[in-house]
Amino acid sequence: MKRKVLTMLLAVTMSATVGSPVCAADFTSGTENVSEFSENVMDSENASENTADADTASEEVNETADAEESEDSQESDMLEFTDEEITDDEDSIPEFNDDQEDILTDSAGKPSTAAKYPSMKKTGNVYTATVKNATEKDYVKFVPNKTGKYVLKMTITSQYGTYTNSVYDAYNSKFKMLEGISTGGYGAYKLEKGKTYYFGMGGGPSALKVVFQAEILTDVVSIKQVKIDKSVAFYTPIDFSQGQYGTDNKNQYNVAERWRGKGKIKITYSDGKTETIRTDQRNRYGQWLSRYVIYKGKKSSPAAGTYDVHLKFDGSKAETVVKNVKVKKLSSLPTINGRGSKTVSVTNNGMYVRFKTGKSTKYRVSVSFPEYDFGSKGIAIEQEKKGKLEYTNSVQNGDTCTLKANKVYYFHVNLHSGWQENSTGTLKVTPAN
Missing domain, CATH: 2.60.120 (Jelly Rolls)
Incomplete structure (x- = not known):
C-alpha cells in the first residue's frame, strides 16, 4: 500500500512540473538529485493531504496505475556520465x-x-x-x-x-x-x-x-613526469585558489588544470603496479591529481612570474615538481577585439576569453564545445578591479548583451563536470548594432 501511495505522489509531482525548464549543467551529482527529488516528494505529500478530496476507491486505483507508468518512464532519463572506459579484459x-x-x-x-x-x-x-x-x-x-x-x-x-x-x-x-x-x-x-x-x-x-x-587500496609511492608541455601558461588570479579544502600552509595555492592532453605522469603503487595517465585524468582508484604552488607575497593570488608546480595525490607524500612554469597577467589572456572568435583551453575552473569592445554597445555572444551542448545557459560577464575579476552581468548563449564602448570585459563559461570531455571551447562575439 505504501508503494501505491508513493507512486501516486510521484506522478502528481512529475505532472505538476512537466512544463518547468531544466538545466542539465546544474546537476552535479546523483546524490544531490536524489535529495532534491525527495524534498519535492515530501512537498507534494503535504499538498495532497491538504487539498485531496475523498474520491472513490476505483479512482484511487486508476491514479496509482497511471503513477506507476509515469515512474517507469522517468527512471530511464536519469543518467550521469564520466569519461572512464569499460575494461577490455x-x-x-x-x-x-x-x-x-x-x-x-x-x-x-x-x-x-x-x-x-x-x-x-x-x-x-x-x-x-x-x-x-x-x-x-x-x-x-x-x-x-x-x-x-x-x-x-x-x-x-x-x-x-x-x-x-x-x-x-x-x-x-x-x-x-x-x-x-x-x-x-x-x-x-x-x-x-x-x-x-x-x-x-x-x-x-x-x-x-x-x-x-x-x-x-594501495599507496602511491612515486610520481614521475612523462610529458609536460612547458609552453603552457597559467593566468593569475583565475587559475589559483586557496582554502577550499583547507591546508596547513597559508602560502599554498591550488592550481587549475591547463595541461590537459599536454601533460602525462607515471604512477607507482606500493603493490608494484604502475600506470601512466594524463594530468587531467583520474587514477585507478578514481582520485584526481592535485596541483599547487608556494607563494609568499602580499597579494591575494600569486603574482605573474615563474613557479614550481607540485603534483601529488591527496593522502600521499609522493610528488613530482614541474619547474619554472609561466604565470601571466589577465591582460595576456586570448583576446577578441571588437568582433571575432577564439578557441581556448578549458580548465576545471571553466574557460575565459578577454574581450575589448569597439564603438558598438550591443553584442551577440555564443559558445560551443566538441562534446558538450551548452544550450541557452548563461555566460558570465566579468571585469577586472584591483587585480580581481568581479561579476557584472550575464548573457544567455546566443543572445545579445549591452556593454560599454571601448572597455575590457571577460567572458567566463563554466562547464561544471563537462570540462572533463572538452579540452577546448570556442567563443564568438558579433556586434548587434
Missing part, C-alpha cells in the same frame, strides 16, 4: 545473465537470502563480476581473501554509452548497509577476510551490462 570476467536465475528479491533496496547472486572472481589483484541486462534488483557476492580497504567501482554500459561510477549499494552478510571510508576517489569500504558482502548498482535505470570491480 572481458574474457576473464565471470558473466551472469538475469534469465539464468529465476529467483530475484522482491525488494530493490536490499539483497535477499532467497536470491542467488554471482560471485566475484579474482584476476590478478582485481576481483570482477559481470551482470548482463542488469536492474536495481541485481547484486554480486564478494568474499575477500584478505582484510583491507577495498575500492569498489562499476562500469555501466547502457544504450546511452559507457561510464564508470562508485558502488554505493554495499551490504554485509546480515544485509546491513556498509559505511564507506573517504579516499578522494571511488567508493571504498573496509572489508574482512572470509566474510560475505553484496554489491548492487543502486536504484538507477537498467543497463545492458555492469562490470563490478573491487581491489585493495
Whole structure:
C-alpha cells in the first residue's frame, strides 16, 4: 500500500512540473538529485493531504496505475556520465545473465537470502563480476581473501554509452548497509577476510551490462613526469585558489588544470603496479591529481612570474615538481577585439576569453564545445578591479548583451563536470548594432 501511495505522489509531482525548464549543467551529482527529488516528494505529500478530496476507491486505483507508468518512464532519463572506459579484459570476467536465475528479491533496496547472486572472481589483484541486462534488483557476492580497504567501482554500459561510477549499494552478510571510508576517489569500504558482502548498482535505470570491480587500496609511492608541455601558461588570479579544502600552509595555492592532453605522469603503487595517465585524468582508484604552488607575497593570488608546480595525490607524500612554469597577467589572456572568435583551453575552473569592445554597445555572444551542448545557459560577464575579476552581468548563449564602448570585459563559461570531455571551447562575439 505504501508503494501505491508513493507512486501516486510521484506522478502528481512529475505532472505538476512537466512544463518547468531544466538545466542539465546544474546537476552535479546523483546524490544531490536524489535529495532534491525527495524534498519535492515530501512537498507534494503535504499538498495532497491538504487539498485531496475523498474520491472513490476505483479512482484511487486508476491514479496509482497511471503513477506507476509515469515512474517507469522517468527512471530511464536519469543518467550521469564520466569519461572512464569499460575494461577490455572481458574474457576473464565471470558473466551472469538475469534469465539464468529465476529467483530475484522482491525488494530493490536490499539483497535477499532467497536470491542467488554471482560471485566475484579474482584476476590478478582485481576481483570482477559481470551482470548482463542488469536492474536495481541485481547484486554480486564478494568474499575477500584478505582484510583491507577495498575500492569498489562499476562500469555501466547502457544504450546511452559507457561510464564508470562508485558502488554505493554495499551490504554485509546480515544485509546491513556498509559505511564507506573517504579516499578522494571511488567508493571504498573496509572489508574482512572470509566474510560475505553484496554489491548492487543502486536504484538507477537498467543497463545492458555492469562490470563490478573491487581491489585493495594501495599507496602511491612515486610520481614521475612523462610529458609536460612547458609552453603552457597559467593566468593569475583565475587559475589559483586557496582554502577550499583547507591546508596547513597559508602560502599554498591550488592550481587549475591547463595541461590537459599536454601533460602525462607515471604512477607507482606500493603493490608494484604502475600506470601512466594524463594530468587531467583520474587514477585507478578514481582520485584526481592535485596541483599547487608556494607563494609568499602580499597579494591575494600569486603574482605573474615563474613557479614550481607540485603534483601529488591527496593522502600521499609522493610528488613530482614541474619547474619554472609561466604565470601571466589577465591582460595576456586570448583576446577578441571588437568582433571575432577564439578557441581556448578549458580548465576545471571553466574557460575565459578577454574581450575589448569597439564603438558598438550591443553584442551577440555564443559558445560551443566538441562534446558538450551548452544550450541557452548563461555566460558570465566579468571585469577586472584591483587585480580581481568581479561579476557584472550575464548573457544567455546566443543572445545579445549591452556593454560599454571601448572597455575590457571577460567572458567566463563554466562547464561544471563537462570540462572533463572538452579540452577546448570556442567563443564568438558579433556586434548587434
